[in-house]
Amino acid sequence: YVELWYFTPKGCEVAASHAVTLEADTFTITKADSNLTLLPSRTSAVPKGHIIQDQHLSFSDMSIAKNNLIPHMTKCHWPPQLVQKFMDFFINLETHPIRSQPQGEQALLIYQAEARRDWYRDFAASKDNKTFDIAGI
Known part of the structure; x- marks a missing residue:
């Protein structure tokens, strides 16, 4: 799971300004939930205080970020059917009707954040790489 902030113009700018050239085999250990993960050191270069969680992005930032996320999913060799599901999502x-209601965009941002987190959690825990259809809202 990666916060969409990393794919916003500001996230890309901050990441680029904190990028450091390190050996490809240099890793750091990070804790996510109850799991420990090895990450290339260069991925941990962005100070945590700069990162904005998905539910706190503007709807516009979410839209821009997903336009940057989707091509990266393809570049990282995600199966085309999964990329399509995220595009549909x-x-x-x-286009959801709730978007035009008062606080509708905020509700959709919160839903998006929780749905994506749940999807990645289910996918990571799945033995057969299957999880719920994220496209259905």
Whole structure:
């Protein structure tokens, strides 16, 4: 799971300004939930205080970030059917009728954050790499 903030223009700018050239085999250990994960050291270069959680992004920032996220999923060799599900998910968010209601965009941002987190958690725990269809809202 990666916060969408990393794919916003500000996230890319901050990440680039904190990028450091390190050996490819240099790793750090990070804790996510109850799991320990090895990450290349260069991925931990962004100070934690700069990162904005998904539910606190503006709807516009979420839309821009997903436009940057989707091509990266393809570059990282995600199966095309999963990339399509995420594309459908974001289209469904942007066109959902609740968006035009008071605080509708905020509700959709919170839903998006929780749905993506749950999807990644389920996917990581799955033995057969299957999880719920994220496109359905």
